[in-house]
Amino acid sequence: MRADPLHYGWWLASRSAGIVALLCVTGAVVLGLIMANNLPRRAGAKARLRPLHEAIAIAGLVALAVHGLTLLGDRWLRPGIIGIAIPFQSHYRPLYTGIGIIAGYGIALLGLSFYARREIGAQRWRQIHRFTLAAYALAIVHVLGAGTDAGQRWLQVVLLASVVPVGILFAMRMLSGPGVGRAPAPAPRRRPAAPARVAAARSVPPPVARPRPRPPAGARPLWVHPDEDGRY
């Protein structure tokens, strides 16, 4: 059935944004897993990947917001604010749409928690951030269940190209153990034992206040401007 795409502009925009969001989230997850697996061996490579990971994740979040907001303009679906914001309230495939909303919230919260990691604590933030993979899996379920193009061969290829590298990297991460990708912790600074500390304190003479060296006679002070005739 031929149709005018201009009549379905919001719907097409939402579908496009959803596909872009999927690709961006996949890219961010792949980069995160690469860093977690410590795959870039060169020094400084990880530091160069981190801003890229962050930028792609933010782009994915923007695409995710566009995916939801453009649905509001769709005349056929008419989901309303409740339909796109509260899980399982949409009348169109409520289960899979609800899973997608949960996945969106999960990706947004777990991604943006990066900016609150000082408050959360780095160790705890890292543990929380791992759940991004679960949100990614929910997003894949949402695409398969509620995606208009889920039956199309090209989207299945895109999904396969997304899932396979993530699966491989995740398996590598699981098989390599919990502490492999982490940077080696700095060696703890050893404090000298108490008697040695006392002895060291006794051996070092207390600081003596030295007299400030005076400038030699005739030297010009730096903070005085010269007169018009050049004298200080």
Added chain:
Amino acid sequence: MPDRNRMSRRTHVVAWSTIALFVVVLVLLSAQMASGHDPALSANAKRAKALRRQAYAQAQARAARAQVQAQAQAEQQAQQEYDQGYGDNGSGSGGYGSPDQQSQPQDQAPQDAQPQYQAPQPAQPQYQAPQPQYQAPQPQQPAPLQSTTS
């Protein structure tokens, strides 16, 4: 400072790539829809076609049932008239009763019993098996023996 410039440039590249990707996907989906291959719209069309086909089949079945029912009713009525004709002429003089009774039936079949839809008659099979061309040769009569003796 160069690091900051590099990061800013990389962020810009990611942002513009995302926008370009969005536009490309949008154009591809629009082209798919304009060419009549949109999965959702074609699924709707298929569903509507299936519903129409189902409704047509149901109407056809209803009409066939009504036709059978009307036929049975007509046969029953004819049987009743026949029996009634014999019953009136108890003398056994034969016939189907008086001419008045024949011309004016006792009860008419209801109008709504007539089917509105005429179900198509089952088509005669077009295919006819070819007649076998081969004919077995008839056994020839043996020629009468002629005596060579004269």
